[in-house]
Amino acid sequence: MAxxxxxxxxxxxxAGLRPxxxxxxxxxxxxxxxxxxEEVAELAHMSTDYYVRLEQARGPRPSARILDGLAEALLLAPAERTHLFRLAGVVPEPPAGPPRRVRPHVTALLHRLPATAAVVTSADYEVLAWNPLADALLGGLAANPNLARRRFLLREPVLTCGHEDFAAFVVWRLRAAADRYPHDAELTSLLRELHDGSAEFRATWAANPVRAPGHRTKTMTHPDLGPLRINCDILTVPEDDQQVVLMTADPGTSTADAFLHLAAAGQSV
Structure with a gap:
């Protein structure tokens, strides 16, 4: 039956997934x-024959490694992954690291908000997806997408000036990620890099700040446009331990004009 x-x-x-x-x-x-x-088998790093036997209820009990490959290939949320393991009669282990693939409907949402700079961040502050206005506002997202590294190590003005609270928020979230994913190599490497390279990070980590996502208004210093007063709101994607950050400007302000300028510049690239 199982x-x-x-x-x-x-x-x-x-059957519910498209290419x-x-x-x-x-x-x-x-x-x-x-x-x-055969596409699922390739994505899950297994032979097509073995996957076909699983779908035909003829295969042997899959290992935890096989099940993790299937969970990744089929874009399963954590609860769905746990259900998959239980159907296979295997005790589920915690995910090795934070999910770093964005669901298509979340990516599509970013591009339905042309007047909003929007990004999706993982639990370790990697920017996984963004829209053109966000790239124009923050700059360099493809080359250096980790906001924690840019905040503490590169000290970029757009993420530093007027962003003292952001530093505490980053540390709070990274601490939580370290508790959930203690064996993730990328997160461990990032934390070591931040501890070694930033006295501010070490001091903020030692202070153990507590922050919660919500509405904030802050001033960003853009290298070309100067100070911008921006509203920041966060939507959580709990099944993937990700956050959608929405950055907007109040209508009729100089920041709103700057956003129009950035949006036009992004479309012309």
Whole structure:
């Protein structure tokens, strides 16, 4: 019975995904909805034959490594991942690190907000997705997307001047991430780099600040446009331990004019 339930779960989940959900080209000649079995197998780093046997309830009990590959390939949220493990009769272990793939509907949301600078950050402050206005406002997101590194090590004015509270918020969130993902190599390396390279980070970490996401108004110093008074609001994506940061300007202000200028500059690139 358990094999049949696992097989049904895999089939249903595969049928609900499109190629663009997992950054695959749609291609011609697709007769059925959802991903092909061989595409899921490739994404999960297993043979197509083994995956087909799982969907047909003929395969052996999959290992934790196989199940983690399937959870990643099928874009499972933490609760769905736990359910997958239980269907397979395997005790689920905590995720090794913070999710670093953004769900397609979250990415699409960013581009429906042309007057808002919007980014998605992971638990370790990596910017995973952004819209053009956010890139024009913050700059260099593709080359250096980690906001904690840019705040404490590069000391960029756009993230430093008027951002004292942001420093405490970053440390609070990184502390929480370190508790949840103690074995994640990327997070461990980032924390070591911040401790070694920033006296401000060491002092803020030692103070153990407590912050909660919510509305804030702050002044950013843009290298070309000078001080900008910006409203920051955060939407959480709890199933992926991610945050959507929305940066807006009050209508009729000089900052609103600056946003229009940045948006136009971003469209012309």
């Amino acid at each position: 094999r049949e339930e696992l097989a049904r779960f895999l089939r249903d989940r595969r 663009d959900h997992v950054a695959l080209p749609a291609g011609p000649g697709r007769r059925t909805p959802g991903l092909r079995r």
